[in-house]
Amino acid sequence: MTFQITVQPSGHQFSCDDDETVLSAAMRAGVGLPYGCKNGACSSCKGKVLSGSITHRPHQRRALTEEEEAAGVSLFCCAIPHSDLVLQAREVAGSGDFPVKKMPSRVASMEKVAPDVIVISLQLPATEVLEYRAGQYIEFMLRDGKRRSYSMASAPGAGPITLHIRHMPGGLFTDQVFSTMKERDILRFEGPLGTFFVREDSDKPMVLLASGTGFAPIKAIVEQMKATGSKRQMVLYWGGRRPHDLYMDALCRQWEQEMPNFRYVPVVSDAQPEDSWNGRKGYVHRAAIDDLPDMSGYQVYACGAPIVVESAKRDFVQQCGLPEEEFYADAFTTEADLAQP
Template identity: 85%
Template sequence: MTFQITVQPSGHQFSCDEDETVLAAAMRAGVGLPYGCKNGACSSCKGKVISGSVTHKAHQARALTPEEEAAGMSLFCCATPHADLVIEAREVAGSGDYPVKKMPSRVSTIEKVAPDVVVISLQLPANETLQYRAGQYIEFLLRDGKRRSYSMATAPDNGPITLHIRHMPGGLFTDQVFSTMKERDILRFEGPLGTFFVREDSDKPMVLLASGTGFAPIKAIVEHLVQTGSKRAMTLYWGGRRPQDLYMDALCREWAAKLPNFNYVPVVSNAEAEDNWSGRTGFVHQAVMADLPDMSGYQVYSCGAPIMVETAKADFVAKCALPEEEFYADAFTTEADLAAF
């Protein structure tokens, strides 16, 4: 059975099969619902069911609480319809501009930039290109049918696609990356995916908030804004447990020295005496709050661990007057996050 989905306030409509999620149907129809992980962990696709009813597949309770579900909220990446639906969602202009492709790539370089982080570069087949927006991600297609998602760390048209990969001990894919992967290996992927990219219809100053390898899409966004000659003010807050987690600190300091509209604030939460760290300490989002107690005129682009992203959004909105609709995020979910359902 097929149902009709109507999105408010745009009025856009699309069909959805009864065993299909609302998000999958929207993507198939080219309707730009916001999304990130696509598996019920990050809450980027959360919206409201105004009429009709849905069943939710497995998801994390923190992404959609029972109280929210009772109030009509829904995770559209996990929701399958029982009837025609009217939903309320903030659509993302431009999210469907570039085709999603499945294609092979060859590992051209592997560079270890921290004890647990490598940067890999991908070479695409001759005469093939991947059009994407800075901030989007690709999914590697593994042989067992599983997928692993990584954000592109380079702006479009700024050299080969690069990815920042952190080792998750015991991880099916990252164990391979850190042990047996070598240059010229073939990897298949699908992309571009995600709605985490700059809303270029605004000139508001931007807070770029990253933890760990959440820096990857932020790097692509900065490069894109530099390429396009944007004059928007940008402040990057990058947090790690120890200084070595800020594995491209020198690049960020170079940006701060060269770009008149760019500031950089590194934050370390668990520095050891041997690190000789004299910079900001504590949780990275709290550094933002200390510097910007009134965020009513800002946009925030946040990427990293789900707990950081969720806490930052809640605190910025509740305590710093950030408009909720001006917080854009990509939470990096791991297999451990998914196993916690």
């Protein structure tokens, strides 16, 4: 059975089968609902069901609480319709501008930039071009139908696609990257995916918040803003447990020298005496709060571990007056995150 889905306030409509999710049907129809992980863990696709009946596939309660669900709030990546629906959602302009493709790629280079981080460059077939927005991600298609998602760390049109891959011991893909993968290996992926990119209809100053390899899409965004000569004010807060987790610290300091509208604040949460760290300490989002107690006129772009993204959104909105609709995020969910109840 097929149902009709209407999105308010845009009035856009699309059809959805009774065995697919609302998000999958919207993506197929080119309707730009916001999304991130597509598996019920990050809450990026949250919206409201104004009329109609749905059920949810298994998801994480931190992404959608029982109270929210009772109030009609939905995770569209997990929502299965049982009738025609009217949804309330903030659509993302431009999210469907570039085609999603499946293509092979060759590992062009591998560089270990931290004890547990490798930067991989991918070479595409000579006949292929991947158009995307800075901040989007690709999904590697692995054996047995499994997939792994990684944000592109290079700005569109800036040479090979680069990815920042952190080793997750026991991880199906990252164990391979850190042990047997070599240059010239072939990897298949699908992309571009995701709605984490700069909203260009705004000139508000931007807070860029990254933890660990959440720096990857932020790097692409900064490089794109630099390439286009954007004058928007940007401040990057990049957090890691130890100084070596800020594996491209020198590049960020170089941006600060080259871009008058860019400021960089590195933050370390667990520095050891041998690190000789004299910079900011503690949680990265708390550093932003200390510096910017009033965020009412800002946009925030945050990427990293779910706990960092969730804490930042809660505290920026509640303590700093950030409008909730001006918080844009991409939470890096691992298989370990998804296994949590």
